[in-house]
Structures are given as structure tokens and as C-alpha cells.
Amino acid sequence: MPSPNLAQYAITDLKGVGPKAAERLAKLGISNVQEMLFHLPLRYEDRAKTYSIATLMPHMHVSAQGEIEQANITFGKRKMLVCQINDGTGRLTLRFFNFSAAQKNAMQPGKFMRCFGEVRRGRVGPEMAHPEYSIVDTMEESSSESESLTPVYPTTEGLKQLSIRAIAEQAVELLRKYDIEDHLPKQYRPNQLSLKDALLLLHSPPQNVNLTQLETGQHPAQQRLAFEELLAQNLSLLKLRQKSQAVNAVSLPPTNSLEPEFLAQLPFKPTNAQSRVVSEIKQDLQKSEPMLRLVQGDVGSGKTLVAALSALTAIAKGYQVALMAPTEILSEQHALNFKSWFTQLGVETCWLGGKTKGKERTQTLEKIANGQAQMIVGTHALFQEQVVFSNLALIIIDEQHRFGVHQRLSLREKGKFGDCYPHQLVMTATPIPRTLAMTAYADLETSIIDELPPGRTPITTVAVPDTRREQVIKRVENACLEQQRQVYWVCTLIDESEALQCQAAEDTAQQLAKQLPDLKVALVHGRMKAQEKQQIMADFKAGLYHVLVATTVIEVGVDVPNASLIIIENPERLGLAQLHQLRGRVGRGDIASHCLLLYHAPLSNTAQKRLGVLRDSNDGFVIAEKDLEIRGPGEVLGTKQTGLVDLKIADLTRDKHMLPSVRGLAFDLLKHHSASVDPLILRWMGNRSEFAMA
Structure with a gap:
């Protein structure tokens, strides 16, 4: 019997996948067995190792076991089945909000239970809510070890982890039985690992697998798939380029009058x-x-x-x-x-x-x-x-x-x-x-x-908490009156609403005008008429104003060499690239320039990292690399539209070492193995490849 094509094997052919479950799986991009196989685990749990109850700490995901002491239904705010087990070192409480009479009846005192779940701190000791469990007659039975790590899959509302795992197990069984077509010619496979072996290992890793490698995405099986995914991504864009270049354009001579x-x-x-x-x-x-x-x-x-x-x-x-x-x-x-x-x-x-x-x-x-x-x-x-x-x-x-x-x-x-x-x-x-x-x-x-025009000066960047606002205002006064310089004051708001941003800028402009009576303060924001904005910018450039209060509309394209100080409020709300753009409004002349990041404490970890990068570097390329590490490709490019965000297994920060060979191979495949190209793109990019084929 010829082996079936797993991509044509509908997910509804598997046990337990009715119309409802199929609908939920579709949200995850799964409509056939092959797509289920490419829906890889997020992480793994080692359920073989059992922890004694006395050693359990909150937030651990672990297996525990013990003798059932009691199981009762309680009626508080909501009906609940509460079961207690004891292993001689301590007592663990298990709570179930959705349960049946059969479950309650199976929890007989004297029987043994093995359970797996997240430990929480309870009123009288450790607890687990809705653990996965099995009940046996003797402790020996409950100790039988599982042979592999348990995968945890990305899921969606209404689809339990147990259900998606059961569906994945059936898909894996079919993969063991039949082959999956490997579109990557043998000589190009990283680690010479076949696609089938890589998928089998990732869905059911053996107990002796290197867990650290798996957790960091460095396992050869993960790297094999990440390589193929990046290759598909690259191929789809190179095909776009081929298509673009297969048409004519006007040839323009390089010299002109x-x-x-x-x-x-x-x-x-x-x-x-x-x-x-x-x-x-x-x-x-x-x-x-x-x-x-x-x-x-x-x-x-x-x-x-x-x-x-x-x-x-x-x-x-x-x-x-x-x-x-x-x-x-x-x-x-x-x-x-x-x-x-x-x-x-x-x-x-x-x-x-x-x-x-x-x-x-x-x-x-x-x-x-x-x-x-x-x-x-x-x-x-x-x-x-x-x-x-x-x-x-x-x-x-x-x-x-x-x-x-x-x-x-x-x-x-x-x-x-x-x-x-x-x-x-x-x-x-x-x-x-x-x-x-x-x-x-x-x-x-x-x-x-990669070269700045002569006469541009590096900008000194300092982060200052907004509790020191008064000192910052004094510094503005000093820059304008004593040094004859001009100042930008940028207002950012957490709310994306333009109306609120403009309101914040108006309020700030009024406050500054009140606190700095000797200075001329101007305001520019996105809701002004184009001519009005241009007039104010031109007047600021001509030196008619000391301070320009603005929303982030001045991010690009304004050139005032006499401006040597920029204050950015709430910088923690902006991405690194945008902050770097704003900072670039100063330092356009040959005078020492400064950027003050006026932040609101306490700062999140990410915000601290971000502002630290900005303090340490004026190089946009260094900043961009750091931004990628901190925020990931989707946010950096604003790329809901590039298809990059949905990489299933590859990670651009972790896997960047692969890119030169991926790129070389993509050209090679297009030239010598063109039959592999479309199937590879389709397998990894699915419908998203349309943007690349457009």
C-alpha cells in the first residue's frame, strides 16, 4: 500500500476531532496531520521524576504521589471537589472545579494517586488546581516511569492541553508508520538528520535527551527544522525578486546634465x-x-x-x-x-x-x-x-x-x-x-x-527620573538664556489616541510657558493644519522660539543645528529605534548636544535594558541589533505584514549564525533543484507565502 500523504490526511480523521475541535485547531493553523506535526511543543515536562510533598515549592510543575486520605465536595462560592493525598512527608491538596460523580467515586481513601500540575501556596500547605492524575491500587503501580518527556503544546481557548496532546500523539503514530516527504536534498540537510527523525524526536523526546539543548532551542533536531524554515522564508522572497526582475524597466544612463x-x-x-x-x-x-x-x-x-x-x-x-x-x-x-x-x-x-x-x-x-x-x-x-x-x-x-x-x-x-x-x-x-x-x-x-556628514557631534544621553523635573526645567532655562541654544521637549503618551497625545503636549507647553516666563515656547502636534505646523517649524529653525514642545511628529526630517538639548518624556513607552530617531533631532551642528530621558519610576526590566542601550551607544546599527534581541523581529519591523513574526521554530536572534548558509543554499536550490522550492515554501509558509508570490 502506498504511504498516504500526511498533508492530505484531514485532522478530522483522527479520533476525538469533531467539528468543534477542528474549528479550534484551525485557529492554530492546523487542518491536516502534517500541520499538526509542524505544530511543535513549547516546552517539555519531566514527569518521570516524583518529588516528595515536603520539598514542593510554589510555581514548580512536578509529579507527586501519595495515598488518598479523603475526597469531598465543598460548596463555597462554587462547587468544588477537594482531594487530599499524603506520602508520609506531607499532605497535598488537589482542587477540581469541573468534575463528575465518577471522578469523585474513584477517589477512594486507601488508594494511591499520582498527579502532575503546578504547585500553589494553599491555606494549609501546598495545593494543585486541576492536576492531571491517575489512580492505582498500590504505590508500585503508580511509580512506573514514563519513557519520554511530556510535550506542552501551544493551544487556544477551548482546547485542553490533554486534548491537543492526544491529537498530536495520533499524528506521531501515523508519522512512525508512514514517511513524510523530505523536500531538502540529502546533501543539504543540517546534521544529516531526516525531517521524519527530527519531528519524531521533538514530539516525543527520549528520557536521555539533552534537556538544556531542547530548552534553549539548540538541539540538532530543532536546528534542522529552524534551518529549513528560514530557507523557505528566504526562497519565498527570492521568488518574488525573480518575478520582479522577469519584467522590463527603462534603462537610465548614469550621467545627466x-x-x-x-x-x-x-x-x-x-x-x-x-x-x-x-x-x-x-x-x-x-x-x-x-x-x-x-x-x-x-x-x-x-x-x-x-x-x-x-x-x-x-x-x-x-x-x-x-x-x-x-x-x-x-x-x-x-x-x-x-x-x-x-x-x-x-x-x-x-x-x-x-x-x-x-x-x-x-x-x-x-x-x-x-x-x-x-x-x-x-x-x-x-x-x-x-x-x-x-x-x-x-x-x-x-x-x-x-x-x-x-x-x-x-x-x-x-x-x-x-x-x-x-x-x-x-x-x-x-x-x-x-x-x-x-x-x-x-x-x-x-x-x-555608514558615514555621517562632517561637523556632526555625538550626543550625550542621560536617563533622569521625572521626580527631578524642576531641575530639568532649570537646565532648559540655562541652555536657552546663557548658551543661546534651542530645546525640544517631546511628549509621549501610553495611549495611542492622537487627541490625548496632543492634549498632553498642550498641557506641557502651557506649564513650561508659565515656569519659564523669559522664554518663548511653541507647540506642534499631529492635529494641526500642515501649514501651521510648517510655519512653527520654520520659525523655530529661524530662532524665533527657544523651546519647541512636540508629540513624536518630529521623529524625522527636522533639521535645526542650533538645537542642542532634547527632553523625551516617558521614554519607556517607545521602542529603541524611535528613541534613536528622536534623539537625532539634536547634534546637527558642531556643539555638544544632550538628550535627557525623563522616565517614570519604577522601570520594567525591558525598559531598563532599552534605556541602557541608548545611553551607551550612538550607533543606529548597534541599537537595532539590541532592539532585535530585546523585542524580537515582529515589533522591530512592525511586521505583522512580513510573515516573519509567525516563524514556527526559527528564532532570528538565536539562529542568525545560519543565515549566510541559508541564503547561499536558497540561490543554489533555485538554480539546481527548482522542483523542491514550491513544496518547501508551501510547507512552511502556507498561505502566508502569498505575500511573497504576489
């Missing part, structure tokens, strides 16, 4: 790093397939200049360029920059946001459609149906981690003209740890601007 003119009007020279990255981009733009390049640069490294030089390569040849940024304020800031640079070159720049309304909107859309607007800057409003480009040759996406792969692709489709697709340049000021870039952005080539 606008560039020398543009560089001549700048008051500074591009850094070596900027020049290097621009030449990498130009090499890609010469090709007749679409460029896909990620440019990473730390705060203030001058990515906008790189974007401008790249844009001119297309504009000089008569094509359009679109730049998309995640927020109105950042896209407005970009639009102002490009207008001031490009107008003198005779290049028309226009801005399109959600707030562009009425006649202005109609005119802007017309200019985009007829090609009069050559540089188009906007938010994701650029995706809207009414937006039609004339001949879009290059798309620049700023702060990529705020956009999903889907959005990148839909803008690409939008820009298609004739049989050509636009080139894509993705920029981020949040340095992405190399490990993440190699996985989340495997479809992009990467360039790094």
Missing part, C-alpha cells in the same frame, strides 16, 4: 558614503530590469540627498519619479526639500496627501497624469485609483518598515507604462539588523550609508 547643476547649488559636498551608494543605484538603473534596492542610513546620514541624485537620473531623461513616505508631516517635509532643490533646475515638484482636496487635488492629479509634475511626493494617497502616472520610471519609498510588501507591489503595478515597470528604491532611517535584512528583505539588494 541636471546633476552638476544640482551639486553646484549645495552648500556642502556629498560624503564618500553618499557618493558610493549613489553609484551603486546608478549601476542598477542602467539595467533593463527593475532595480530593487534598500538604502539604510543612520539618523542624519543624508538619505534625502541620495534620493534626490537618484531621482535626477530619471527626471533628466524626461521620466517621472514618485516618493512615498508613511506620514503627512514627513512627506510634506520631503516635498519642501525637493521643491527648494529642484525648482531652480526647472523641475516641477508636487505633493499629494489625504488632505489635498477640491480644486487643488484636481489640478495635482492632472499634472501627474499629463507628465507636467516630474517629482511627485506623497503618502499612500499615491495608491489611490484616481492617481494615474504618465511615465513613472522610479519609485522611492521612505521608511519601508511602515509599509507591507503588498503596498510596494501595488505601487509598482500602478507605475507600469507600456511593458515597463518602475525601478524601486527603498530607504530607511531605522537601521535594520543585518540578520533581519537578510531575511525580511531577501528580495532587495542593500546599500548602507
Whole structure:
């Protein structure tokens, strides 16, 4: 009889899986036996070892056994079955909230019970609530040891650990009986371990297994699966890249007449790093397939200049360029920059946001459609149906981690003209740890601007409890009046509501104006009209205000060289990358700059670590690596949309050593074993691979 395909073996074919259980399993992404086998245990319990009752401590998950002394039903706030067992060293109380008469009757005094559960502190000694248990006639029977560690599975509401374990055991039995197809060619398997052996070991590890390895995810069986999962992730993105490059793009020559003119009007020279990255981009733009390049640069490294030089390569040849940024304020800031640079070159720049309304909107859309607007800057409003480009040759996406792969692709489709697709340049000021870039952005080539423009000074960062607020206000006064400097005061709120954030900023601005009567205090927040915000920022830059109170809207793109002090309230509520971005608002001139993190005690462990990292380092890449260790990839990238968050067994921090060989193998498989590629992606990514195949 041919062995059945476990992926086609429905989960409902297993004993105990009715429609209700199937519905709950579906929430865990399990609809067939193969998916059950890839639903791996979270941890393991050693139930073979029995602890004497006298040695039990709260929070231990352990086995204990003893003679049943009594079992009674009590009626307090709720009906409960309470059983007490004694092993000669002490007494253990067992409580059951859901029970049957048969259970109660089976608990006969004089019989022996072996139980497993979490120990809690009770009124008269140790207790367990709802332990798993078995009742036997003699103590010897109860001592028979189980041969393997007991797996504990991730579960969902309404699905008991016992039920999911029983379902997993049946799946494992089928795996013992039949084979599971190994899509990884033999020569590439880590530790030469087959998929079947790795899965069997992880679902029922033998008693002599190295428990420390298992608990830390370092066991060869776990590493074998983590490797394959990272490989599937990488392959899905490389396929996306293949697909993107199988279409045409306009080939753009590297030299153009606008560039020398543009560089001549700048008051500074591009850094070596900027020049290097621009030449990498130009090499890609010469090709007749679409460029896909990620440019990473730390705060203030001058990515906008790189974007401008790249844009001119297309504009000089008569094509359009679109730049998309995640927020109105950042896209407005970009639009102002490009207008001031490009107008003198005779290049028309226009801005399109959600707030562009009425006649202005109609005119802007017309200019985009007829090609009069050559540089188009906007938010994701650029995706809207009414937006039609004339001949879009290059798309620049700023702060990529705020956009999903889907959005990148839909803008690409939008820009298609004739049989050509636009080139894509993705920029981020949040340095992405190399490990993440190699996985989340495997479809992009990467360039790094690793040099700050001359004259930037390192920033000294200090964490101060908010009980010292008065001293901080004195320091603000001193910086403004005695040193003739300017100050940012950033208000963050735990509540995501913009209205509350703006309220907090307004209150702070009023308090500071009252406490610092000799200083001019301005306020900027997300609910102000664009023109009002820009006016205040411009006035602050011109030195008309001493202190600018703001919500986190000033995270990016504001450049005031005379500002040398920034105070960030409640920094514990922000991620490291965002704090690093905010801190980058100062240190833009050649004067010593300071960042004060005004926190509210007591700080959680994570918050302490985070603020410590910020105090010790000004390097965005170091900070990004630490952020990844502290918060994990999902939060760092804001990646509910990247599919990375749902890694089943791989852990990017723990398994980063695998990435270079994973990446090399992914290219190799695509070239020499293409038949293995789709099955691997499907097995690990399931429906999530759609984003990569989009």
C-alpha cells in the first residue's frame, strides 16, 4: 500500500476531532496531520521524576504521589471537589472545579494517586488546581516511569492541553508508520538528520535527551527544522525578486546634465558614503530590469540627498519619479526639500496627501497624469485609483518598515507604462539588523550609508527620573538664556489616541510657558493644519522660539543645528529605534548636544535594558541589533505584514549564525533543484507565502 500523504490526511480523521475541535485547531493553523506535526511543543515536562510533598515549592510543575486520605465536595462560592493525598512527608491538596460523580467515586481513601500540575501556596500547605492524575491500587503501580518527556503544546481557548496532546500523539503514530516527504536534498540537510527523525524526536523526546539543548532551542533536531524554515522564508522572497526582475524597466544612463547643476547649488559636498551608494543605484538603473534596492542610513546620514541624485537620473531623461513616505508631516517635509532643490533646475515638484482636496487635488492629479509634475511626493494617497502616472520610471519609498510588501507591489503595478515597470528604491532611517535584512528583505539588494556628514557631534544621553523635573526645567532655562541654544521637549503618551497625545503636549507647553516666563515656547502636534505646523517649524529653525514642545511628529526630517538639548518624556513607552530617531533631532551642528530621558519610576526590566542601550551607544546599527534581541523581529519591523513574526521554530536572534548558509543554499536550490522550492515554501509558509508570490 502506498504511504498516504500526511498533508492530505484531514485532522478530522483522527479520533476525538469533531467539528468543534477542528474549528479550534484551525485557529492554530492546523487542518491536516502534517500541520499538526509542524505544530511543535513549547516546552517539555519531566514527569518521570516524583518529588516528595515536603520539598514542593510554589510555581514548580512536578509529579507527586501519595495515598488518598479523603475526597469531598465543598460548596463555597462554587462547587468544588477537594482531594487530599499524603506520602508520609506531607499532605497535598488537589482542587477540581469541573468534575463528575465518577471522578469523585474513584477517589477512594486507601488508594494511591499520582498527579502532575503546578504547585500553589494553599491555606494549609501546598495545593494543585486541576492536576492531571491517575489512580492505582498500590504505590508500585503508580511509580512506573514514563519513557519520554511530556510535550506542552501551544493551544487556544477551548482546547485542553490533554486534548491537543492526544491529537498530536495520533499524528506521531501515523508519522512512525508512514514517511513524510523530505523536500531538502540529502546533501543539504543540517546534521544529516531526516525531517521524519527530527519531528519524531521533538514530539516525543527520549528520557536521555539533552534537556538544556531542547530548552534553549539548540538541539540538532530543532536546528534542522529552524534551518529549513528560514530557507523557505528566504526562497519565498527570492521568488518574488525573480518575478520582479522577469519584467522590463527603462534603462537610465548614469550621467545627466541636471546633476552638476544640482551639486553646484549645495552648500556642502556629498560624503564618500553618499557618493558610493549613489553609484551603486546608478549601476542598477542602467539595467533593463527593475532595480530593487534598500538604502539604510543612520539618523542624519543624508538619505534625502541620495534620493534626490537618484531621482535626477530619471527626471533628466524626461521620466517621472514618485516618493512615498508613511506620514503627512514627513512627506510634506520631503516635498519642501525637493521643491527648494529642484525648482531652480526647472523641475516641477508636487505633493499629494489625504488632505489635498477640491480644486487643488484636481489640478495635482492632472499634472501627474499629463507628465507636467516630474517629482511627485506623497503618502499612500499615491495608491489611490484616481492617481494615474504618465511615465513613472522610479519609485522611492521612505521608511519601508511602515509599509507591507503588498503596498510596494501595488505601487509598482500602478507605475507600469507600456511593458515597463518602475525601478524601486527603498530607504530607511531605522537601521535594520543585518540578520533581519537578510531575511525580511531577501528580495532587495542593500546599500548602507555608514558615514555621517562632517561637523556632526555625538550626543550625550542621560536617563533622569521625572521626580527631578524642576531641575530639568532649570537646565532648559540655562541652555536657552546663557548658551543661546534651542530645546525640544517631546511628549509621549501610553495611549495611542492622537487627541490625548496632543492634549498632553498642550498641557506641557502651557506649564513650561508659565515656569519659564523669559522664554518663548511653541507647540506642534499631529492635529494641526500642515501649514501651521510648517510655519512653527520654520520659525523655530529661524530662532524665533527657544523651546519647541512636540508629540513624536518630529521623529524625522527636522533639521535645526542650533538645537542642542532634547527632553523625551516617558521614554519607556517607545521602542529603541524611535528613541534613536528622536534623539537625532539634536547634534546637527558642531556643539555638544544632550538628550535627557525623563522616565517614570519604577522601570520594567525591558525598559531598563532599552534605556541602557541608548545611553551607551550612538550607533543606529548597534541599537537595532539590541532592539532585535530585546523585542524580537515582529515589533522591530512592525511586521505583522512580513510573515516573519509567525516563524514556527526559527528564532532570528538565536539562529542568525545560519543565515549566510541559508541564503547561499536558497540561490543554489533555485538554480539546481527548482522542483523542491514550491513544496518547501508551501510547507512552511502556507498561505502566508502569498505575500511573497504576489
